Amino acid sequence: MTNHFVDYQHTDVFLMIGSNSAENHPQSMRWIGKAKRNRGAKLIVVDPRLTKSTVYADIFARHRPGTDIPFLLGIMNYAIQNNLYHKEYVVNYTNASYLVNPEFGFNDGLFSGAGEKNGRVTYDKATWQYQKDGETIKKDPTLKHPNCVFQLLKKHVSRYDIKTVSNITGIPEDVYRKVCETFASTGAPNKSGNIIYAMGITQHTTGTQNVRAIAMLQLLLGNIGRPGGGVNAQRGESNVQGSTDLAMLSHLLPGYLGVPNATKHKNLQDYIERETPASGYWKNKPKFLISLLKAFYGQHAAKENDFCFDLLPKVDGKNRTHMGIFQEMMAGNIKGFLAWGQNPAVGGPGASYERKAMEKLDWLVVVDLFETETAAFWHAPGVNPQNINTEVFLLPAAFSYEKQGTVTNSGRWIQWRYQAVNPPGEAKSDLWIADRLFKAIRKEYQSGGRFPDPILKMNWDYDIPGHDEPDVEKVAVEINGYEIGKNEPLDSFGKLKDDGSTACGMWIYTGYMAVDKDLNVPNCKRRSREDSGLGSFLKYSFSWPLNRRIIYNRCAADMDGNPWDPERALFKWDGNKWICHDVPDFGGGKPPRESGAAPFIMLPEGHGRLFASGPVDGPFPEHYEPMESPTENIISKQQAAPCANVFKGDWAKLAELGDPNYPIVATTHRTIEHYQSGAVTRSCPTLAEIGPYMYVSVSEELAKEKGIKPGDDVWVETARGKIKCKASVLPVVKPLIVNGRKVEIVGMPWCFGYQGIVTGPVANDLVPAVGDGNTSIPESKAFMCNIRKA
Amino acid sequence: MFAAPAAASEVQTAANGNLAAKLTKLKETFTVCSYCGCGCGILLYSDGERIVFAEGDPDHPINEGTLCPKGNGIIDVYNVVNRKHKRRIINPRRITKPLYRAPGAAQWQEISWDEALARIAKRIKKTRDETFEEKDKNGITVNRTTAIGALGSASLDNEENYLLHKMFRALGIINMEHHARL
Structure with missing residues (x-):
């Protein structure tokens, strides 16, 4: 979430799509209710089903599954055609004025540069780039140039008129027109619109472009970076934000650093050269990576040995995502599997195939509270255990309140939770299990084995003398980051270095264990309701990054530093300084014109992308039918997502x-x-x-x-x-x-x-x-x- | 952390201090709900061995004392009421000992932690050592095994996922995923 739950009280119009908050995120519904009661906010719910959320909606648009892109692009079209978008925001804070390569084009469902590889479209992105004058991107602030992003977007979405959208989605035209009018009303500078989504948006072959469409609509209406606005992905588990941050994912290292790839990164220098942009906050990437390597490999990591970069495994370019892994398992290429607190036997797509794939394993370790379907796959209904030769270990884990540590909610609040009781029987915290298992593996490698260095050189010292449990606070301080030789947790990732003098397991959490000087507790343990009136609750827990509650928050004020709505002033420039109700992401001292020049600080160009060359399947979202669909695609001859x-x-x-x-x-x-x-x-x-x-x-x-x-x-x-x-x-x-x-x-x-x-x-x-x-x-x-x- | 239980003091106040509320004898613990991503604050009341009840933390900025059915039912994971004896017992479905299932076996058998960890470590070492690649076919150092897969978890704490990440990468695992991909 760019914003957080308490901030929902500031919204004028909610667009909930692909989320049933009343059942799955009930607190969000409570804050929506407050906004409705206190400021007359409107709620639009878009869902194929009549849900507990739709009952509460001012407008319920019942749409066909897999038609989110036409739905969202149609609102953009309506806002542009009727001049309802937030012009000042679009001109100053997005890439609308950027000129794109004149060769860029779109024809009958495919963008320029389309080629084919293994029956799947792959794009050459050469024509998806900005026009440059030396290093400077060419722009047209009048937004009239035919190659500028705004004109390209206008043309692209013009095909999604109300009638067409109604035909594809199944939403009656009058209902859809009402949706467009209501949500586009948040393009008025003093109005905030909030888009809430969940798995109904992401679990599609067009999932990434669904999310892109949401972000673009919010940019067009000027709804990002300000109170009551945002692109708010409501996440399904108590710590899925944290586990994503910590990169339990095949393509990442903690803190959104890409995993080393054998086809691109021979060594550390290669990685740094290829992955570090020249501008935007990511130019600090080497500091974050080298501090991570210092956290991982401690004293072994030195400049002379590339800080042990080579000890990290490199991916091979094969699909190593969830489905890729189970396909490899079925092929017999995966011999051993650790299912730690996840239940793919029920939760995985094609779950019966995944259960079958597990039969191919030599060994399986399940760590969980109960005997899950995954742990019990060998005696599932219809399965004869005699035919299954997999050895299975089921290790009993402790539940959330039987141990202590932090979880990160959807709004990025990192909260410490405490232990109420001991785990039952011999159940143990996952921290204990990880610690003991790694020590047991190390013991095995004391007597030799294939290249034991990564195992033996991993920094691993969490014992507290006389205690059974590892030192969770020590782990937390390692994640937070510290200067080598001092144990003080750092309070900002601005202090991380690329010379090996700092260690930091994950840069984005820096500060979460730093001690709040007023409250005298680590930031993530704070529970003070002190607030300056907007519900930012800066003294309650710690919100990454740097306790910032709304990200890209320079956009909360105009180029002169005036808030778009004085009633909801997150920041205001008083002529000499900023008056802040959140942690600014533009450096608190910078005057408004300077900080407003590049408010999207993580992007090299500094402006929100209405046109983006990043996705593999196009710089704009485009409607394709789901892989299994009841109808032909009426908007182009490209039936299904070409890059799925x-x-x-x-x-x-x-x-x-x-x-x-x-x-x-x-x-x-x-x-x-x-x-x-x-x-x-x-x-x-x-x-x-x-x-x-x-x-x-x-x-x-x-x-x-x-x-x-x-x-x-x-x-x-x-x-x-x-x-x-x-x-x-x-x-x-x-x-x-x-x-x-x-x-x-x-x-x-x-x-x-x-x-x-x-x-x-x-x-x-x-x-x-x-x-x-x-x-x-x-x-x-x-x-x-x-x-x-x- | 273990301040006087808020609910208990409310009851005491309501009864003008005359009621020796059961709650005053209980330990109050702050936790964050284990279910969805809202991050609600919950106060748990326990007597050391049993959790007696849970309430939404009234001072928590997000949930302000409220809870949904899952949050309200959070103590069930640890203890449930035995219908026969009307007493709280550990949820009988919890796994409380490491279990092992041999190839082709129809039953679990209990094993000790030491035994379980040692056996798993041996399996991991065997698979890793048989399949480990120091360099790929282009001569690039890759230090990986593609024969082990691992899932972390959105239900684990940050610090736990961090240790898992370190362990998995130390082993050279690249087949590493979790809930966020689904």
Whole structure:
């Protein structure tokens, strides 16, 4: 989230798309309620289903799964055509005025530079670049030049008029026009619009471009970096923000540093030269990487040996994301697997394939609270344990309040939580398990082995004499960063060095363990409600980076330093200095014209990107149908996402367009009673009792047609498999008119499995193994199925 | 951290100090909810062995004392009420000992931590040593194994994920993912 939950009180119009906050992020709904009551805010909810959130909406737009891009681009088109965008913001804070290579073009669904490799479109991005005069980017602040970003955007989105969007999405024209009017009203300089999203946006083959479309709409309306605005990805787990920051991901090191890649980085110098931009805050990248290497390899890391850069494993260019890993497992290329606090047997796309892949393992280690479906894959229903030769270890872990440490919420607040009780029986904290396991591995390597250096040279010293638990505060200080030879946690990543004199596990958290001088506790342990009136709560916990509550916050004021709305003044230049209600990201001393020249500090060009050459699949979002779709793409002849990642095997089998066996659109969702795959909550009696059954939501029309009554058992079938569950027949889903034809939609929660107090079939067994071209996030939110009475 | 329980003092005030509320005997612990990404503050009340109840922290800026059904049910993970004896017992579904399942076996067997860690370490070493690549085919130093996969977790604390990251990279693991990819 660029903003945070308490800040929602300042919003004028909420656009909630691909998120059911009332069930899955109930606090966000409470703050939306405050904004509605106190400032008359409007709530637009866009969802294929009538949810608990839609009930609270001023406008409910029921759209077909997989049509978010036309929906969002259509609002941009409306705002541009009707002159409702935030002109001053767009001219000064975005790249709207930049001139793009005149060769850039777009034709019938594909951008210039399209080529083909292994049946997939790959782009040469040469024409997606800015025009330059030496090192200076050419601009036209009048926004009239035909090659300027604004004109290119205007032309691109002009195809998404209200009628076309209505045809694709299934939203009636009058409802969609109302959406456009209402959300585009936040283009007025003194209004704030807030876009809230979750997995309904990301779990598509166009997921990255869905998010891009949200960010672009917010730039166009001047809604980023200011109170009540923002691009707010509401995250699904208590610490998924933190675990993402800490890069439990194949392509990253902690703090969003790219992982070394054998095809690009021979050595440290190569990495630094290729990955460090000349301008923008990332020009400090070498300081962050070398401080990370010092945290990892301690005294072994020295200038002479590239700070042990070579000890980090380098990736090989193969897809090592979730689906890529399970495909490799099925192929027999992965022998051992550690499933630490995750349950892919239920949560993974094509989950039945993933369970099958686990049978190929020599050994599997599961670390969890309960015997999850992943731990129990070898005795799942229909599986004969005798046929499975995998050795399985199940290690009992401690729950959140049976240990201490920090978690980072969606709004980037890092909070310390304390231990209430000891873990039951012999269960141990994950910190203890990681520590002891690594020590056990080291012991094995004392007597030799293949290249033991990375293991033996890893800095690992967290013992407290006389204590069983490792020193969690010491780990935290290492993440925070310190000067070598001093134990003081640093208070700013501005103090990190690239000469080996500082160590820092993850630069973006620097300051979270620094001691607050007034409260005398580390920043992440602060619990003071002191506030200057806007709800920034700067003395409550620590918000990365540098306790900043709203990022890109220079945009909260105009070029002269006046807040867009005096009632919600995050910053104001009084002629000599800034009056601040947040931590500025523009250096508190810089006068407004200077700091306003490059407010998007992380980007080399310093301006928000309405046009971006980063994504593999285009500088603008474009509508493509989901890989499985009920209709041809009416906006171009390119049917599906041209750069999507398609995997191999049964789990990637797709229904052809128009296949009469699979005429119904399916989507998945969560419920308030269960958390994720249900691995924890289905073993909790109170939650199991209120969320007992797996079900599929079917429209009243479809139920009538198929002779299904509420509570009947039904089969849901896809090209990958089928599951049996109960039918819920309510106006939760309704058929939509798409391109003139009626399309039925069904929805299924994905929180059930075969373990726990309450059990049910796994919805993810039905999801195809196809993923976004940039991220490989699976397309769980739009696929085709059929349904019949069991 | 263990200040007088807020709820208990409210009860005491309401009863003009005459009521010896059960809560005053309990330890109050601040925690952050383990479920969604809202980050609600929760106060837990325990007697050392059992958690008696949970309430939304009224002083927390985000949830201001409120909680959703999952947050309200958070103590179930640790202890539940035994319906027969009407007493709180450890959630019987929790795994409380390391378990091992041998190839082809139909049952788990309990093993000690020392045994479990030593055996896992041997498996990791064997797989790593058999598959480790110091250099790739172009002669670039890569120091990796592609034969081990690992998932970290959005349910773990930051400090725990950090140690996992260090351990996995030390082993040369590049097949490393978690919830954020899904």
